[in-house]
Amino acid sequence: MSTVDDLILKVDNLQTQFDLGRRVVRAVNGVSFNVRKGRTLGIVGESGCGKSVTAHSILQLLPRLGKITEGSITYYKDQQEVVLSQLKRNGTAIRSIRGKEIGMIFQDPMASLNPVYTIGDQICENLQQHEPISRKEAMEKAVEMLTLLGIPKVSARMKDYPHQFSGGMKQRVMIAMAMVCKPRLLIADEPTTALDVTIQAQILELMKDVQAQYGTSIILITHNMGIVADMADDVAVMYMGRIVEFGSVRQVLGSPQHPYTQALLRSVPVLGIDPNARLQTIRGSTPDPSEKLEGCEFAPRCDYAADRCRTVPSESILPDGHRVRCWNCRGGIA
Numbered sequence: 559m560s561t562v563d564d565l566i567l568k569v570d571n572l573q574t575q576f577d578l579g580r581r582v583v584r585a586v587n588g589v590s591f592n593v594r595k596g597r598t599l600g601i602v603g604e605s606g607c608g609k610s611v612t613a614h615s616i617l618q619l620l621p622r623l624g625k626i627t628e629g630s631i632t633y634y635k636d637q638q639e640v641v642l643s644q645l646k647r648n649g650t651a652i653r654s655i656r657g658k659e660i661g662m663i664f665q666d667p668m669a670s671l672n673p674v675y676t677i678g679d680q681i682c683e684n685l686q687q688h689e690p691i692s693r694k695e696a697m698e699k700a701v702e703m704l705t706l707l708g709i710p711k712v713s714a715r716m717k718d719y720p721h722q723f724s725g726g727m728k729q730r731v732m733i734a735m736a737m738v739c740k741p742r743l744l745i746a747d748e749p750t751t752a753l754d755v756t757i758q759a760q761i762l763e764l765m766k767d768v769q770a771q772y773g774t775s776i777i778l779i780t781h782n783m784g785i786v787a788d789m790a791d792d793v794a795v796m797y798m799g800r801i802v803e804f805g806s807v808r809q810v811l812g813s814p815q816h817p818y819t820q821a822l823l824r825s826v827p828v829l830g831i832d833p834n835a836r837l838q839t840i841r842g843s844t845p846d847p848s849e850k851l852e853g854c855e856f857a858p859r860c861d862y863a864a865d866r867c868r869t870v871p872s873e874s875i876l877p878d879g880h881r882v883r884c885w886n887c888r889g890g891i892a
């Protein structure tokens with residue numbers, strides 16, 4: 559349970575759509591969650607379920623055709639509440655929050671690194687944009703952060719260009735760029751997907767170290783349940799633009815209630831969870847989000863689908879606060 563004091567972000571009934579003229583893609587369809595100070599929320603789900611669109615909605619980074627059509631996103635800045643969803647897309651208000659208060663790491667480091675500037679220049683410029691500090695001070699902070707992230711011979715490497723770094727090193731540089739302004743919230747969208755498993759584990763450990771040092775809150779977007787088990791405090795499982803299950807890692811991974819979460823967990827090996835179980839695929843595929851589906855979106859792929867699943871299930875809250883959106887799991891408060 560979160561109290562107002564430990565909240566950093568509150569997303570309430572967020573709906574984000576892409577109006578493509580002939581069809582409307584309902585990418586995010588009534589999503590609500592809280593992010594707590596110093597904690598990590600994992601958002602997990604198959605490709606196309608709306609994870610990235612949720613992240614881009616928070617920072618007002620949606621492509622031109624994407625629009626928040628309902629709901630609100632509130633950022634708790636010290637004693638002040640800032641309704642991010644009401645800010646102008648490229649206005650000064652959101653630009654002063656983006657990067658400084660809320661940082662973002664993308665899957666592809668080249669999406670954030672400029673190939674024609676040295677790493678040192680890019681990190682310093684990022685810092686000086688948000689803080690009134692000299693170039694020398696910015697350089698010192700950049701060296702400190704890159705050292706913390708395990709870049710060898712940092713001072714010499716400040717003069718290198720992005721292409722002179724390996725994939726794993728580029729990813730570290732990108733985390734350094736995002737962390738150097740000490741954002742209170744970091745949104746990491748599949749930050750290690752493109753890396754091999756050993757480097758992936760190192761980068762995730764480094765993110766944990768930086769989080770412990772600065773008390774950063776993290777939203778970690780991934781399709782990897784193993785990473786969620788390792789990194790997150792809370793988990794939101796998304797399917798077709800909705801959160802179908804939400805709770806602590808122990809609740810959701812230890813006692814999954816929604817048939818989709820159960821199927822996801824049966825499809826991947828997760829350390830510590832039934833090591834003898836056979837891995838299974840989830841039958842069928844995710845429907846097109848511009849198709850109008852009646853009832854529960856998971857029903858066509860669900861082993862337990864019944865007549866009542868023709869109506870969209872409301873969310874129920876189990877006695878321990880675990881939230882689930884399924885007619886078959888109505889143990890709690892509807």
Ligand SMILES: Nc1ncnc2c1ncn2[C@@H]1O[C@H](COP(=O)(O)OP(=O)(O)OP(=O)(O)O)[C@@H](O)[C@H]1O
Nearest residue numbers: 576583585604605606607608609610611612621847
């Ligand atoms: N620019 C866009 N125009 C139209 N539809 C879009 C656009 N961007 C995303 N979508 C649609 O919104 C839905 C949600 O996409 P999103 O990128 O959030 O998925 P995701 O869960 O992050 O997937 P992945 O794991 O593959 O990144 C998808 O159906 C996608 O096709």
